[in-house]
Amino acid sequence: MSERRTESTPTRRRGATLENAITDAAWEVLVELGYSGFTYEAIAARAGTSKPVLYRRWPQREDLLIATLTRHWRPLDIPDTGSLRQDALTLLRTVNAERARTVILLRVQLADYFRETGTNFGDLRSRLRPGDQRPPFATLVDRAVERGELTDVPRSDRVVNLPFDLVRHDMLMAMAEVPDENIVEIVDTVWLPLLGVSPHGTRAGQ
Numbered sequence: 199m200s201e202r203r204t205e206s207t208p209t210r211r212r213g214a215t216l217e218n219a220i221t222d223a224a225w226e227v228l229v230e231l232g233y234s235g236f237t238y239e240a241i242a243a244r245a246g247t248s249k250p251v252l253y254r255r256w257p258q259r260e261d262l263l264i265a266t267l268t269r270h271w272r273p274l275d276i277p278d279t280g281s282l283r284q285d286a287l288t289l290l291r292t293v294n295a296e297r298a299r300t301v302i303l304l305r306v307q308l309a310d311y312f313r314e315t316g317t318n319f320g321d322l323r324s325r326l327r328p329g330d331q332r333p334p335f336a337t338l339v340d341r342a343v344e345r346g347e348l349t350d351v352p353r354s355d356r357v358v359n360l361p362f363d364l365v366r367h368d369m370l371m372a373m374a375e376v377p378d379e380n381i382v383e384i385v386d387t388v389w390l391p392l393l394g395v396s397p398h399g400t401r402a403g404q
Contacts, residue, residue, distance in 0.1 A: 217255065218269070219245050219246075220241065220245045220247065221266045223245035224241045224244075224245075226244060228266065233263070233309070233310040233311040233314075236262075237259075238252050238253065238262075263311065267304075270300075273331070274296075276334050276338070277338075280345070282338060282339075282345075282348065282395065283397060285342075286389065287385055290361055290381045291381060293365060294375050294381065298369050301369055302370065305319060333359055333362075335361060335362060339358050342395075348395065349394070357393070360388065360392070361388075365380075385397075
């Protein structure tokens with residue numbers, strides 16, 4: 199007669215369950231200890247597993263870091279309000295509410311990683327975004343062109359993504375969420391005029 203499993207019998211974790219447990223533990227270690235403390239030993243101990251289990255899945259520490267950040271960097275919902283201005287404000291307010299703490303945390307806790315790899319936050323953000331996913335503000339601009347709010351002309355990535363870059367800059371300078379009036383200023387007095395659109399939704403000169 200086979201032995202019946204009881205509630206006290208440990209269940210061996212496999213596949214996605216095990217990997218999620220490891221990346222959750224890795225996130226906790228990163229938050230508490232930063233990249234300098236982001237070691238296989240610390241993560242294995244926190245996850246209740248062994249270092250060889252981690253090495254089999256992520257041969258390099260950077261591999262494990264990217265897997266951890268990918269799991270905990272939730273994709274943003276792209277608004278579609280019918281207005282470029284309102285789309286931009288909605289997206290930036292969402293970034294401010296949902297991402298400010300994480301952006302600040304990663305900038306501080308990953309300082310050693312950026313120095314060691316010679317990369318920056320923008321490089322990391324590109325790695326975390328799925329390869330077939332366009333930057334959010336590029337999607338907003340494309341939709342505005344389709345609606346006739348913007349002319350269909352080439353625009354540099356720097357111009358298109360400027361609102362996010364400015365909000366991130368303010369976050370990191372103040373190490374806090376960005377005041378809403380700053381977000382409105384970025385959209386109304388910097389970005390929309392740069393695109394040739396007034397805050398009222400008309401093209402400049404109309």
